[in-house]
Amino acid sequence: MSGILTGMRIVEGSAFVAVPLAGMTLAQMGADVIRFDRLGGGLDATRWPVAPNGNSHFWAGMNKGKRSIALDMRSPRGRELVTQIITAPGKDAGMFMTNLKVRGWMDHETLSQHRKDLIMVSLKGDRHGRPAVDYTVNPALGFPAITGPEGSTDPVAHALPAWDCVAGQLMVSALLAAERHRFKTGRGQDVEFSLKDVGAAMLGNLGIIGDTAMGGTKRQKSGNALYGAYGQDFICADGQRIMVIGLTGRQWRGLISATETQAPLDALSTSLGVDFDDEGMRYIHRNAITDLFKPWFAARDAASIGKQFDELGLTWSLFRDFESALSNDDDLSTENPMFSEIENPGLGRFLVPGSPLNFSDYDRDEPSPAPILGANTEEILGDVVGLPDVEIASLFDEGVVKGPAGKNMRPAA
Amino acid sequence: MSGILTGMRIVEGSAFVAVPLAGMTLAQMGADVIRFDRLGGGLDATRWPVAPNGNSHFWAGMNKGKRSIALDMRSPRGRELVTQIITAPGKDAGMFMTNLKVRGWMDHETLSQHRKDLIMVSLKGDRHGRPAVDYTVNPALGFPAITGPEGSTDPVAHALPAWDCVAGQLMVSALLAAERHRFKTGRGQDVEFSLKDVGAAMLGNLGIIGDTAMGGTKRQKSGNALYGAYGQDFICADGQRIMVIGLTGRQWRGLISATETQAPLDALSTSLGVDFDDEGMRYIHRNAITDLFKPWFAARDAASIGKQFDELGLTWSLFRDFESALSNDDDLSTENPMFSEIENPGLGRFLVPGSPLNFSDYDRDEPSPAPILGANTEEILGDVVGLPDVEIASLFDEGVVKGPAGKNMRPAA
Numbered sequence: 001m002s003g004i005l006t007g008m009r010i011v012e013g014s015a016f017v018a019v020p021l022a023g024m025t026l027a028q029m030g031a032d033v034i035r036f037d038r039l040g041g042g043l044d045a046t047r048w049p050v051a052p053n054g055n056s057h058f059w060a061g062m063n064k065g066k067r068s069i070a071l072d073m074r075s076p077r078g079r080e081l082v083t084q085i086i087t088a089p090g091k092d093a094g095m096f097m098t099n100l101k102v103r104g105w106m107d108h109e110t111l112s113q114h115r116k117d118l119i120m121v122s123l124k125g126d127r128h129g130r131p132a133v134d135y136t137v138n139p140a141l142g143f144p145a146i147t148g149p150e151g152s153t154d155p156v157a158h159a160l161p162a163w164d165c166v167a168g169q170l171m172v173s174a175l176l177a178a179e180r181h182r183f184k185t186g187r188g189q190d191v192e193f194s195l196k197d198v199g200a201a202m203l204g205n206l207g208i209i210g211d212t213a214m215g216g217t218k219r220q221k222s223g224n225a226l227y228g229a230y231g232q233d234f235i236c237a238d239g240q241r242i243m244v245i246g247l248t249g250r251q252w253r254g255l256i257s258a259t260e261t262q263a264p265l266d267a268l269s270t271s272l273g274v275d276f277d278d279e280g281m282r283y284i285h286r287n288a289i290t291d292l293f294k295p296w297f298a299a300r301d302a303a304s305i306g307k308q309f310d311e312l313g314l315t316w317s318l319f320r321d322f323e324s325a326l327s328n329d330d331d332l333s334t335e336n337p338m339f340s341e342i343e344n345p346g347l348g349r350f351l352v353p354g355s356p357l358n359f360s361d362y363d364r365d366e367p368s369p370a371p372i373l374g375a376n377t378e379e380i381l382g383d384v385v386g387l388p389d390v391e392i393a394s395l396f397d398e399g400v401v402k403g404p405a406g407k408n409m410r411p412a413a
Numbered sequence: 414m415s416g417i418l419t420g421m422r423i424v425e426g427s428a429f430v431a432v433p434l435a436g437m438t439l440a441q442m443g444a445d446v447i448r449f450d451r452l453g454g455g456l457d458a459t460r461w462p463v464a465p466n467g468n469s470h471f472w473a474g475m476n477k478g479k480r481s482i483a484l485d486m487r488s489p490r491g492r493e494l495v496t497q498i499i500t501a502p503g504k505d506a507g508m509f510m511t512n513l514k515v516r517g518w519m520d521h522e523t524l525s526q527h528r529k530d531l532i533m534v535s536l537k538g539d540r541h542g543r544p545a546v547d548y549t550v551n552p553a554l555g556f557p558a559i560t561g562p563e564g565s566t567d568p569v570a571h572a573l574p575a576w577d578c579v580a581g582q583l584m585v586s587a588l589l590a591a592e593r594h595r596f597k598t599g600r601g602q603d604v605e606f607s608l609k610d611v612g613a614a615m616l617g618n619l620g621i622i623g624d625t626a627m628g629g630t631k632r633q634k635s636g637n638a639l640y641g642a643y644g645q646d647f648i649c650a651d652g653q654r655i656m657v658i659g660l661t662g663r664q665w666r667g668l669i670s671a672t673e674t675q676a677p678l679d680a681l682s683t684s685l686g687v688d689f690d691d692e693g694m695r696y697i698h699r700n701a702i703t704d705l706f707k708p709w710f711a712a713r714d715a716a717s718i719g720k721q722f723d724e725l726g727l728t729w730s731l732f733r734d735f736e737s738a739l740s741n742d743d744d745l746s747t748e749n750p751m752f753s754e755i756e757n758p759g760l761g762r763f764l765v766p767g768s769p770l771n772f773s774d775y776d777r778d779e780p781s782p783a784p785i786l787g788a789n790t791e792e793i794l795g796d797v798v799g800l801p802d803v804e805i806a807s808l809f810d811e812g813v814v815k816g817p818a819g820k821n822m823r824p825a826a
Contacts, residue, residue, distance in 0.1 A: 004593075004594050004602075005590055005593070017619075024618065025586065029586075043660075043661050046692065046693075047620075047641060047642075047692075048620075048641025048642070048692070048693055048696065049620045049623070049624035049641065051623075051624075051627060051629070057620030057624045057629070058620040061619055061620040061621075061623065062619075062620075064618075108773075125728070126744060127744065127750075130723070130726075131658075131726065131727075132728065132730070133644075133658055133728060135637075135644050135656060135658060136656050136658060136728055136729060136730035137730070139646070139654075139730050139732040139733065140731060140732075140738065140742060140744075141733070141738055142733050142735040142736075142738045143573050144637070144732060145732070145733070145735070146572045147569065147570075147571060148561060149567070149569075154562070155646075155654065155732045156561050156562075156637070157560075157637040157646075157656075158556075158571040158572075158573065158575065159559045159560040159571075159640070160571060160615075162575035162578065162579070165575065165579045166575070166578045166579055166582055169582030169583050170582050170585075170769065170770070172582075172583075172586040173438065173582060173585040173586050173589060174770050174772075176589035176590060176593065177417045177418055177442055177589060177772075178417065180417075180418070180589065180593065180596075181417050181774065183593075183596065187774060189417075189772055189773055189774055190772075190773035191772050191773070192770075192771045193769045193770045194769070196744055197744070197749070197751050197769040198769045200766060201766035201768070203745070204752075204765055204766035205434060205474045205475055205477075205766065206471065206474055207461075207462045207469065207470030207472075207473060207474040208470075208735055209735075209745070209764050209765070209766075210474065210757065210760060210763050210764075210765075211462035211464075211470045212739050213763035213764060214464060214470075214760065214761055216462050216470070218734075218735075218736065219735065223570075224548075224557070224568065227461060228460060228461025228462065228463075228471075229461070231546075233552070233568075233570075241552075243548060243549050243552045243570075245544075245548060245549060247546065248456050279460075279461070280463060310543070313543075313544065314544075315538070315544040315545065315549055316549060317545070317549035317550070317552050318552065319552040319553075319557060319568045320553060320554070320555050320558070321555045321631075322554075322555040322616070322621055322622075322625045322631075323555075323625055324555075325553065325554055325555045325616075329553060331553075331610070331613055332613055332616070332622070336613070337540075338610050338613070338614060339617075344623065347623060347627065350622065350627060351617065351626060352617055352623075353610075353613060353616075353617040353618065353622075354614075356606045356607065356611045356613075357604055357605075358604060358605045358606060359587075359590075359591065359602055359603075359604050360602055360603035361600060361602055
């Protein structure tokens with residue numbers, strides 16, 4: 001794969017979402033990303049969703065465009081090989097990302113004895129090094145308490161591993177910033193952060209800490225309403241559910257105009273003594289406002305509403321499930337140049353996304369599939385570690401490394 | 414603020430979450446980030462949460478460590494100033510990030526006439542350039558359909574603007590990757606992406622597209638359960654709700670051991686004819702498993718459970734709301750070196766996060782607060798555009814620019 005990062009090499013020791021996502025993001029920008037795993041596969045080797053044959057769609061999604069090597073890290077020789085792969089020479093190499101429990105042999109201090117300018121970026125659970133996952137960080141921060149139907153007291157966790165996704169992208173930035181610094185100074189870097197800190201910082205970034213600390217109104221659940229202005233879901237005549245946004249002044253005026261509700265809204269604002277040009281007033285009185293809009297939506301099909309809203313440049317969408325999104329949304333099809341239908345080893349042919357980023361200097365490539373575990377063991381021992389053929393053969397023979405699908409023979413043998 | 418990106422200058426024309434978050438992330442790594450806005454402030458100038466005095470906690474959270482200039486972009490002189498700020502000379506400058514509707518004068522083609530190696534990164538709503546926000550992207554992709562209580566048919570949108578947060582971090586990576594390329598080649602770059610594509614790609618990255626396309630089991634709502642393995646919320650004897658994870662084999666065995674449920678679980682697995690060492694079986698039979706764990710949690714206080722789980726190294730957390738998180742969690746306090754209590758102009762003194770990233774070559778600085786709109790107008794016209802004092806004065810006089818709090822006089826005047 002060519003791309004803006006072509007020539008860079010990053011080594012990844014990882015599992016689950018954040019770090020694999022970071023590596024995949026770099027691979028889809030053209031970097032050579034090598035993921036190493038223990039012989040039988042890492043903790044996420046069979047992560048759901050899985051196909052009936054047991055192969056993981058999750059693995060396939062998170063490891064696109066990487067190279068995979070499988071080795072026995074309990075053996076001294078296996079650990080030595082990992083060290084050599086991470087610290088291999090090359091001006092654009094010597095970068096390591098991980099969320100594995102970093103034991104002595106794989107910490108920055110030890111590894112940088114083999115390559116002084118090593119850049120290492122590690123993600124921990126929390127700042128103390130205690131384990132944490134998206135499913136524990138999110139409840140601790142309070143988001144489930146404001147998610148779900150108005151009036152309900154049951155917390156609702158998000159289904160998207162959002163903190164993992166944010167942390168993974170931040171890891172890419174950390175790595176690129178550290179490499180920029182290495183260019184300028186020749187110095188390596190040990191970068192550490194935690195999943196919980198990523199979430200805790202966002203709580204502050206969104207203004208929630210300041211508001212809470214200064215005794216602002218306690219934020220409640222508000223169903224699918226947009227927080228702080230107007231945005232609401234409506235059921236249309238055909239039973240479809242539509243989301244429509246009145247966040248900016250332009251969106252709000254467009255929504256009123258489309259639904260021909262200026263007069264009743266004026267009456268409502270007069271009777272309440274508030275000005276709906278103030279976005280906060282639209283939020284506070286959202287239910288009264290929604291009651292005025294409801295009949296208009298209930299009398300029309302989603303298709304005709306969507307057509308009219310598009311003509312007016314309004315901001316809206318349908319609520320879909322994964323099946324209908326994939327069947328009906330052109331953005332989730334090969335109409336979208338980000339997507340291609342490719343063959344995925346062990347899983348079949350289906351729609352696969354490349355990077356969302358378009359760089360003017362590079363054409364969009366067809367995305368590369370994820371390797372099967374160990375698919376590139378032999379070539380990595382050759383082109384990265386620089387081992388002679390006979391030594392590679394003996395590593396396979398001794399079971400220190402394995403090839404694709406757990407074979408302890410070289411694919412060519 | 415010093416940091417790994419000290420010396421870099423990025424100009425930001427933005428509103429809402431993604432692009433301001435990108436700029437703030439760069440500012441908190443030491444870059445000089447200049448946000449420009451129209452005279453009265455951008456679309457997010459009063460975004461909720463707001464303080465009783467009308468000042469926005471959201472603005473304060475999203476613009477930390479930046480410099481702010483306010484100018485009249487309807488006037489030719491104002492547009493000329495923005496062009497000069499974006500394309501000002503400097504090896505580590507000439508970078509522009511935006512989600513504003515890019516009119517002719519502010520597109521890459523026009524701006525790069527003033528600086529050939531300009532790097533511009535633009536975020537659109539969808540790939541067609543139609544408007545989209547987190548609140549519309551999320552329903553369209555199908556996540557609300559799998560969020561919320563098992564058995565419910567009502568879609569539940571997430572409260573965290575997750576796609577915005579992911580897109581903002583990806584924007585930082587795009588910018589740093591493009592700047593790396595400029596270092597090597599001298600070439601500028603026009604980078605474009607859309608919020609909806611960020612979400613659509615993640616749908617594929619998580620394996621959901623492959624699973625759905627290949628006819629996998631339709632994914633249902635599963636409350637607060639962890640998808641694909643075991644993880645569940647429980648009510649403790651003191652009424653607190655706790656989340657506990659049995660995702661990896663080690664976590665799962667630890668949970669069984671702590672709750673002393675090996676015998677009933679063995680009986681359950683025998684009667685079902687399944688092996689709970691298979692993480693997917695734990696998910697499929699989660700409700701039966703949860704019934705076996707429940708009494709143990711119901712008989713103990715959250716504090717004693719937490720203590721025991723910590724000793725065993727288990728992965729767990731409490732469900733909190735924002736208020737109790739801020740009162741009771743040390744990670745949301747100055748105990749956490751990421752946080753400082755600082756004075757925030759127009760809002761008061763409260764806990765503010767710096768970057769979650771720790772770079773070994775840099776100490777953690779106290780985070781800088783967000784500027785009030787226009788706080789740095791005068792200095793930016795001087796040190797970036799290079800205008801003489803008299804010309805700056807006349808720009809204030811003519812109302813082309815404004816100082817802090819909308820003053821059309823220079824702060825020193």
